[in-house]
Amino acid sequence: MAKARTTYVCAECGAQAPRWQGQCPHCKAWNTLSETVVEAGNGNRFAALAGDTGKLLALSELEAREEPRVPTGIPEFDRVLGGGLVAGGVVLIGGDPGIGKSTLLLQALSVLATQYPAIYVSGEESGEQVALRARRLQLDPGELQLLPEINLERIVATLREAKPRIAVIDSIQTVYSEALSSAPGSVSQVRECAAQLTRLAKQSGITLIMVGHVTKDGALAGPRVLEHIVDTVLYFEGDSHSSFRLVRAFKNRFGAVNELGVFAMTDRGLRGVSNPSAIFLSQHDQEVSGSCVLITQEGTRPLLVEIQALVDSAHSPNPRRLGVGLEQNRLAMLLAVLHRHAGVVCFDQDVFVNAVGGVKVAEPAADLAVLLAIVSSLRSRPLPRRLAVFGEVGLAGEIRPAPRGQERLKEAAKLGFEVAIIPKANAPKQAPEGMQVIAVDRIEQAITRAGELSG
Numbered sequence: 001m002a003k004a005r006t007t008y009v010c011a012e013c014g015a016q017a018p019r020w021q022g023q024c025p026h027c028k029a030w031n032t033l034s035e036t037v038v039e040a041g042n043g044n045r046f047a048a049l050a051g052d053t054g055k056l057l058a059l060s061e062l063e064a065r066e067e068p069r070v071p072t073g074i075p076e077f078d079r080v081l082g083g084g085l086v087a088g089g090v091v092l093i094g095g096d097p098g099i100g101k102s103t104l105l106l107q108a109l110s111v112l113a114t115q116y117p118a119i120y121v122s123g124e125e126s127g128e129q130v131a132l133r134a135r136r137l138q139l140d141p142g143e144l145q146l147l148p149e150i151n152l153e154r155i156v157a158t159l160r161e162a163k164p165r166i167a168v169i170d171s172i173q174t175v176y177s178e179a180l181s182s183a184p185g186s187v188s189q190v191r192e193c194a195a196q197l198t199r200l201a202k203q204s205g206i207t208l209i210m211v212g213h214v215t216k217d218g219a220l221a222g223p224r225v226l227e228h229i230v231d232t233v234l235y236f237e238g239d240s241h242s243s244f245r246l247v248r249a250f251k252n253r254f255g256a257v258n259e260l261g262v263f264a265m266t267d268r269g270l271r272g273v274s275n276p277s278a279i280f281l282s283q284h285d286q287e288v289s290g291s292c293v294l295i296t297q298e299g300t301r302p303l304l305v306e307i308q309a310l311v312d313s314a315h316s317p318n319p320r321r322l323g324v325g326l327e328q329n330r331l332a333m334l335l336a337v338l339h340r341h342a343g344v345v346c347f348d349q350d351v352f353v354n355a356v357g358g359v360k361v362a363e364p365a366a367d368l369a370v371l372l373a374i375v376s377s378l379r380s381r382p383l384p385r386r387l388a389v390f391g392e393v394g395l396a397g398e399i400r401p402a403p404r405g406q407e408r409l410k411e412a413a414k415l416g417f418e419v420a421i422i423p424k425a426n427a428p429k430q431a432p433e434g435m436q437v438i439a440v441d442r443i444e445q446a447i448t449r450a451g452e453l454s455g
Contacts, residue, residue, distance in 0.1 A: 006036060007035075008034065009033065009036045009187045010024040010223075011032045011033075011223055012024065012029040012223070013029070014191065014224065015027065017033055020033055021033060036182060036186060036188055067087050069082075069085060070086075070165070071084040072108040073111030074108055074111070076261035076263055077108060077247065077272075079259055079260075079301070080247050080248070080260070081249070081254075082255015083255060086207065086254045087206075088201055088202050088206065089232065090208045090210065090229075091207075091210070091234065092210050092233050092234070093212065093235075093236070093247075094211070094235055095236025096218075096236065097213075099236045099245060100236060101211050102133075105120075105168050105211070106130070106133065107139065107269050107270065109144055110140060110141050112165075113142050117163065117164040117165050118143070118144050118164055119144075119145045119147055119159065119162060119164045119167045120145070120146050120168050121148075121155055121168060122149075123148075123150040123170060123171060123174030124171060124174055127148045145162070150176060151178065152177040152196060152197075156197070159200060159204070159206060160200070160204070163204065165206065165207060167206055167207070167208050167209070168208075169197065169208065169209070169210045171210070171211035172193060173212065173213045175193040175197075177193055187222065190222035190226060191223050191225055191226065194226050194229060197210070220233075227251065231254060232252045233249070233252075234248065235248050235250060237358070237360065238358055242358055243264055243265045243266070244262065244263070244264055244265070244273070244357065244358065245262075245264075245265060246261070247261040247263065248298075256299050256300060258298060258299045259298065260276075260303070262276035262279065276301075276303060277303050277411070280305040280306060280357035280359055281304055281356070282308075282356055287382035287383070287384070289376045289377050289380045290308055291306060291309075291373060291383065292309075292369045292372045292376065293305070293307070293369070294307050294365075294388070295365075295388050295408040295411065295420070296366060297365070297403065297408060302408045304412060304415060304417075305356065305357065306357075307353065307361075308356060309352065309353045309370065309373035309374045310350075310351075310353075311349045311351050312350045313348070313349060314350045319347065319348060319350050319351070320350045323354075325358070325360050326353055326354075326361055326370065330367070331351070331370065333395070334367055334393060335347075335351060335374070337393055338371055340397070341397030341444060342444045349378065353370055353373065364400075365391060365402035366390075367391065367392050367393035368399060369390065371393060371446075371447075372421075372446065372447070376450075381454045383454055386416065386418040387418075387419045387450070388420050389420065390408055391421075391422060391440075397442055397443045399423045399440055399441055400423060401423045401425035402426060405422060405423075405426030408422075409428060409431070409435065413435045417435065418436060419436045420435060421446055422437060422438070424441040
């Protein structure tokens with residue numbers, strides 16, 4: 001029997017190499033090449049899905065119509081999707097095991113099945129297990145149909161025959177095609193199955209939601225092309241020890257990216273949180289040093305997040321700089337700016353910064369809150385409890401403006417905050433009622449004004 005020929009495929013870009021290497025020669029990613037059996041060519045594999053893709057069309061003659069979105073019945077989920085599901089759209093949702101992906105989709109399908117034909121394709125659980133979970137969540141499945149199947153050809157045939165409006169594939173790593181001999185979850189299987197299911201969704205108008213596994217680093221497992229071919233990529237975030245879950249959009253062809261949906265895990269499934277700022281704000285009995293409230297922006301939603309800092313004497317030659325929920329490299333840069341332009345020395349101190357509630361803050365507008373929290377901890381002088389800040393800090397010590405400044409101030413005023421330190425370029429013509437707005441343009445000026453409020 002002839003030995004099967006193998007090649008090495010990159011999990012990031014899908015490129016092939018004849019032998020294993022530590023670094024992919026195409027995308028330069030490290031340790032991404034894995035051995036894969038070379039599949040025999042089959043020219044008829046995509047014949048059924050070819051459709052009319054080869055015709056030359058005039059763009060000016062095509063009728064562009066806005067398809068109505070289908071609400072899922074879960075407002076926080078609709079927010080992340082950009083308003084709801086789109087006909088023919090393909091959504092990929094990933095997250096850690098047990099974080100709530102299947103629970104959220106089963107909840108959404110149980111609502112959608114009352115209005116539209118819906119199919120739940122389960123490749124990881126038996127039909128009895130899915131029914132038991134629905135009963136535990138006290139859901140009314142109604143007309144929801146279940147297909148426990150992992151064979152791609154049978155799944156495609158069932159979807160063509162049943163013609164549902166919405167279908168869920170849980171999960172894409174368990175599906176395999178008979179045209180390939182590799183195991184389910186391999187690079188070639190995931191790429192092949194995702195491509196064929198996506199083409200089916202585009203041709204038939206089925207809204208397809210695929211669940212994806214994640215690696216130990218938190219990235220979606222499988223080839224990077226999986227994220228490129230779908231329309232929307234959602235990630236579940238959150239600590240498994242906490243009852244709160246965050247769903248974030250990293251790619252959305254039909255809506256805004258970086259939208260955030262906040263959920264609370266209960267005994268009846270995931271429930272949307274209408275006021276997520278309350279999660280990210282600690283309730284202190286008295287004012288504490290090292291705490292500063294940031295007004296951040298997640299997509300179209302302003303959020304108030306408490307930034308906590310702890311500055312302590314270093315007990316080693318190399319002081320530690322640790323940021324949880326914040327970019328660690330940016331923290332080192334901000335400490336250098338603080339020393340150079342404000343004269344605050346931290347080179348002999350351990351600095352720890354944390355964003356409360358498990359949220360990840362990536363925008364530069366968090367710089368000012370981080371620095372004020374560090375100075376507050378270093379000097380053991382608490383900031384006022386009703387103070388909120390935002391602003392990006394440049395290397396020259398200037399405080400740069402942040403987008404949607406007026407919306408941030410309105411959100412802070414709505415939650416009872418009375419003072420705001422913001423960039424001068426974001427200063428409003430009229431401050432929100434009951435709020436004092438302090439506009440600054442230098443980091444040293446911001447520290448001085450914050451110290452005056454503390455004193």
